[in-house]
Amino acid sequence: MKLMLRRLRYDLIDLIKQYPALYLPAARRFKRDYDGSDRAVSADTELVIEAYPRTASTFACVAFALAQPRPVLLAHHLHASAQVVAAARLGIPALVIIRQPEQAVLSFMVRAPMVTARQAFFSYLRFYRRLQPLRRYFVLARFETVTSDFGKVIAAVNRRFGTRFIEFEHTPENERAVFELLDQLHDRLRPKNRAADQTSSRPNLVKQHRKEQIAQQLERHVRAPLRSLADGLFQQLVQGADV
Numbered sequence: 001m002k003l004m005l006r007r008l009r010y011d012l013i014d015l016i017k018q019y020p021a022l023y024l025p026a027a028r029r030f031k032r033d034y035d036g037s038d039r040a041v042s043a044d045t046e047l048v049i050e051a052y053p054r055t056a057s058t059f060a061c062v063a064f065a066l067a068q069p070r071p072v073l074l075a076h077h078l079h080a081s082a083q084v085v086a087a088a089r090l091g092i093p094a095l096v097i098i099r100q101p102e103q104a105v106l107s108f109m110v111r112a113p114m115v116t117a118r119q120a121f122f123s124y125l126r127f128y129r130r131l132q133p134l135r136r137y138f139v140l141a142r143f144e145t146v147t148s149d150f151g152k153v154i155a156a157v158n159r160r161f162g163t164r165f166i167e168f169e170h171t172p173e174n175e176r177a178v179f180e181l182l183d184q185l186h187d188r189l190r191p192k193n194r195a196a197d198q199t200s201s202r203p204n205l206v207k208q209h210r211k212e213q214i215a216q217q218l219e220r221h222v223r224a225p226l227r228s229l230a231d232g233l234f235q236q237l238v239q240g241a242d243v
Helices: 002-016 020-035 057-067 081-090 101-111 117-137 143-148 150-161 172-189 205-221 224-238
Strands: 047-051 074-076 094-098 139-142
Touching (some): 002 020, 002 117, 020 081, 047 057, 047 081, 057 150, 057 172, 074 081, 081 094, 094 117, 094 143, 094 224, 101 117, 101 224, 139 143, 139 150, 139 224, 143 150
Parallel strands (some): 047 074, 047 094, 094 139
16 A cells, blocks of 8 residues: 555656746755755756756766866756746756667666656656757757767757856866766765665666566566557657757
C-alpha cells in the first residue's frame, strides 16, 4: 500500500510539472528546503538548463558554472517542462538536453527504483511532448554532445539568444574537474536511504549491472507500442537538435 501511494504521488507530481502556475511555486518552496538553492525560473534567471532525469543535466550545470568568470543565475534540476514553458514566456534563454529514451529510463530507474518502467516512459513522453510546440524557444542538445563537447552546446546557446557565456573547454583536465565537483555534490546531497553507487552521476559498474537487470524487465513488462512512442518522439526531436 505504501509503495502504491508513493507511485500515485509520483504520477500526480509528474502531471503537475507541466504547468508553471501549479508547479513552480511549490518547487520554489520545497526544493529550496532540500539544498538551500532556488532552482525555479524567475524574472532574474539568466539561463534555464532542464532535461528528463539522468540526462547529463548535472554535468551541464557544473561544467557551465566552471567555465563562467562570474556567478550566473541558473534555473535547473526540477526535471519539469514547466521550467522551459515559463522561460519561453519570460524570454529567458533555455537549454534542454535529450537522451535516447530507453537509456534515460534505465538510468532513472537505477536511481529511483520505486518508479515503474511504465511510469518512467510516460514521464519521458510528458516532458518532451509538452515542449514540442515551444521548440523555437530553447536550444536542444543531444546527451552525447553535452558529455563530449559541452563548449559547442554553450556556443549554440550564445548564437540562439545573443548571450556571451564563456564556452567550456572540454579537455580531460576540465572534465576531471567537473567530475570531482560532481562527487562533492553527490556526497552532500544524495538520499541517505540509497546506495552511493546507485545515485551517483558518474558511470559505474554497479549502475551498469543494475541497468542490465532492468533492461530485461523492460522487455517483459513494457509494451512495445509505449517504447515505440517514446523512441518516435525522440527521433522527431533529435533530428532537429541544435547540437
